[in-house]
Amino acid sequence: MxxxxxxxxxxxxxxxxxxxxxxxxxxxxxxxxxxxxxxxxxxxxxxxxxxxxxxxxxxxxxxxxxxxxVSVRILANEFEPGRSMKRILAANAEIVSATGPAQPSTEQFSLFRRYLDDRHQRGGMSDMSALDYAIMVEDTHVNTRIIEYRRREPGAGLGVVPKGELLGVALTDMMSDGLSMVYSFFNPELEKRSLGTYMILDHINRTKALGLPHVYLGYWVKGSAKMGYKTRFQPQEHLTARGWEVFDPSTDA
Structure with missing residues (x-):
């Protein structure tokens, strides 16, 4: 045998x-x-x-x-933010981020619950416990990192690990051709900051700094309001039956 x-x-x-x-x-x-x-x-x-x-x-x-x-990936090296995205970057200039191992914390889970309770009360993740969250973060056999986004504390210098208020978290896979945003969440009370958009812009900048071409955003579903934001980040490619092809936003009507 x-x-x-x-x-x-x-x-x-x-x-x-x-x-x-x-x-x-x-x-x-x-x-x-x-x-x-x-x-x-x-x-x-x-x-x-x-x-x-x-x-x-x-x-x-x-x-x-x-x-x-449809699978979506941003062409990071060709991306340039428009006016509205530049305003979002400026509005969040005080935010500092730190990358660490895929380890959960009580602080992260507290923010995660606030996000779910506000945005996904009836979703499949709505009943997740602290243990469920820990498993989501830690159960990985690939190169996964946690990126925390915090409000800069007054007087904090460069190179100092940020300890200000936690505003957002991204669970991100480091890949050979870029970054894959596995899951992200943020303080839902700070809607005017557009933190979800800000974190994607930060991932684009991180990918550029690494000299890599792609930021993977997961699936876009035409006709689904909750997925509409993904096509704002141009240029981007969509995976079709012919392979990865540059998406024409004018067809999204």
Missing amino acids: NTQVSPSPQFYLTAPAACPYLAGQMERKVFTHLVGPRAAEMNDLLTQGGFRRSQNIAYRPACEACRAC
């Missing part, structure tokens, strides 16, 4: 479930496990092929009658 473990990932298909983005639609997903010494390499390949990571699972839509979910 051959007991050798196959180096190739094994893929599985979920049962149909109600689509969280489009009313009346059913979704299915194909998924595999990201474990072992090749997990980071596999995460790169699968993300470039339209998969997303959640803990140690990589998945992508496999719906029978719908192709609305």
Whole structure:
């Protein structure tokens, strides 16, 4: 009997479930496990092929009658912020960020709960506990980092680890061709700051500084209001049946 473990990932298909983005639609997903010494390499390949990571699972839509979910990545080196985005950067000039290992904290979870209770009261994550949050952050076999965004304390100098109020958090995978924003959340009471947009702009700048080309934003769903913000960051590519292609915003009508 051959007991050798196959180096190739094994893929599985979920049962149909109600689509969280489009009313009346059913979704299915194909998924595999990201474990072992090749997990980071596999995460790169699968993300470039339209998969997303959640803990140690990589998945992508496999719906029978719908192709609305489209993988999106920003072309970081070609991106230039417009007027509204420059205003957002200026409005948040006092924010400082720090990158650390994928480790949860009570402070992060408190902000996470405030965000969920305000933005996603009926979503699949609405009942997440502190343990669930810790698993979401820590259960990774790839190069994952936590980026914390804080209000700069008066008198804090450069090179000092920021200790001001926590305003936002991003769980981010460091990949060979850029950064993949796995999940991010922020203080929902600071709506005028547009912190979600600010964190994406920060990831674009970080990717440029690394000399890498892409920021992966996950899936865009045309017709879903909660996904509409993703097409604001131009230029960007969408994964089609022909591969990654530059998206023409004029077609998003």
